[in-house]
Amino acid sequence: MERVPIQLTVNGQPYQAEVEPRMLLVHFIRDVLNLTGTHIGCDTTSCGACTVLWDGRPVKSCTVFAVQADGGEIQTVEGLERDGQLHPVQEGFWEEHGLQCGFCTPGMIMTAVALLQENPDPSEEEIRKAIAGNLCRCTGYVNIVKAIQYAARKMRETAPATAGIAGGE
């Protein structure tokens, strides 16, 4: 089958590849780039295990062709950690036991990261609404909500200090 050249940035790294037009973004991420933190739970846009950020917005990568994301910026769960420091959302899942088998966790975390970028102080209802497209078969969601609340608190505590330094006043 004909192959199409694409160019993508994934977790800040530029990549070029030639892919079949039918290749799904999730398969590109897992099978071509070997970033297997992004999971496939259903392949039918139901479970959210494959959620990544595409130009900052959460998408189910089993529902996007790799060629559609040409020129875009993708962030996967592997790109969250900085210098050995977990992202506050990852830390929240650790501290609040927001997982059991962990299969839904990468997608859940990416959805939460996108939510907190847009809404730093979400209510419980807003959190539950944001993760409505991410299914978890183990936890009952209570600790996932707590994990996201933990991350929101932590990000709010650290954000003003950073803004003060950036403002230089």
Ligand code: FES
């Ligand atoms: S694998 Fe994409 S939504 Fe389930």
Ligand code: FES
């Ligand atoms: S922790 Fe098992 S599916 Fe969510």
